[in-house]
Amino acid sequence: MQFTVLPVGTRPASPRPGQAFLVRDDWDDHHFKTTFRLVYAEAGGYLVEIGLVKIGRFGMAAPARTSPPEDFEALDGAFFSLGQSDAYYVRLCELGAGVQHAVLRALNDVAFNLDLLSRARTESVMGTSLLRSVDADSVVARFRGSEISAGSSAEITDVTRRHLFDALCSAHSPRRPDQAARLVRQGDFGMAQELTLHVPGRVHARWTSRSRRQLRVHEGLAG
Numbered sequence: 001m002q003f004t005v006l007p008v009g010t011r012p013a014s015p016r017p018g019q020a021f022l023v024r025d026d027w028d029d030h031h032f033k034t035t036f037r038l039v040y041a042e043a044g045g046y047l048v049e050i051g052l053v054k055i056g057r058f059g060m061a062a063p064a065r066t067s068p069p070e071d072f073e074a075l076d077g078a079f080f081s082l083g084q085s086d087a088y089y090v091r092l093c094e095l096g097a098g099v100q101h102a103v104l105r106a107l108n109d110v111a112f113n114l115d116l117l118s119r120a121r122t123e124s125v126m127g128t129s130l131l132r133s134v135d136a137d138s139v140v141a142r143f144r145g146s147e148i149s150a151g152s153s154a155e156i157t158d159v160t161r162r163h164l165f166d167a168l169c170s171a172h173s174p175r176r177p178d179q180a181a182r183l184v185r186q187g188d189f190g191m192a193q194e195l196t197l198h199v200p201g202r203v204h205a206r207w208t209s210r211s212r213r214q215l216r217v218h219e220g221l222a223g
Contacts, residue, residue, distance in 0.1 A: 001102045005036075005070050015041035020103060022068070025052070029129035031062035038088070038103075040095060048095065051088035053107065055081040056125035064125070074106040080120045081107040082130045 006012065006023045015021070018041065025035035038050040055066045057078050068075055075081075083089055089111070092100040103109075110117035110130075120126050 001073060001106055003072050003106065005068055012039060012041065012047060015045050015047060017041055017043045017045065029132050032125050032129040033065040034125060034129045040099070048091065050091045052084040053081050053088060054084060054130045055079055055107065056120065056123060056130050058120065058123060060123065060125040062124065062128070075108050079108050080110050080116055082110050082134060084133060
């Protein structure tokens with residue numbers, strides 16, 4: 001996916017389908033300027049406003065402004081980002097898993113990559129800017145849950161990383177740790193495997209796999 005960084009207050013001109021834009025914002029978080037407005041171009045050039053995202057960099061010290069490349073396909077490992085609202089992640093979900101994952105990976109999203117969150121959490125820019133309006137514990141609870149039990153197979157690991165995030169995001173993600181998801185694995189390795197996700201009062205999702213290459217997904221409201 002191609003990303004283009006635009007100046008404050010501008011709109012994309014002649015956008016190509018599948019192109020994403022980061023429009024700078026002059027919001028100042030105690031001398032850190034990290035805020036961008038993410039816009040995505042769908043088929044026909046229709047622009048979708050995804051929402052605000054803050055992008056930081058390892059070693060960043062105030063006063064500073066985040067300066068990603070003007071055009072890029074993915075940020076390098078020096079950068080990390082965090083969406084500033086539930087709506088940001090919900091709108092990415094609505095664009096489909098392919099677009100959603102491409103954006104989250106390209107922007108090094110710390111809610112999608114908790115290992116990265118762990119490494120970036122002690123950075124000054126993280127606490128002062130990226131987490132200024134977002135609670136760090138809610139990031140963990142929102143996208144991973146407090147009880148994740150899974151086998152050691154690569155298939156289960158893949159499900160945990162990709163589909164748990166999707167289900168929580170599409171369920172408008174709980175904000176409190178006591179509403180966190182619970183993922184339970186049933187079945188032995190090499191046989192039919194079933195994973196059931198419970199988000200209290202919100203969603204019940206079940207994944208059933210009978211081979212290492214096929215996955216069937218069933219979702220419904222929790223009873």
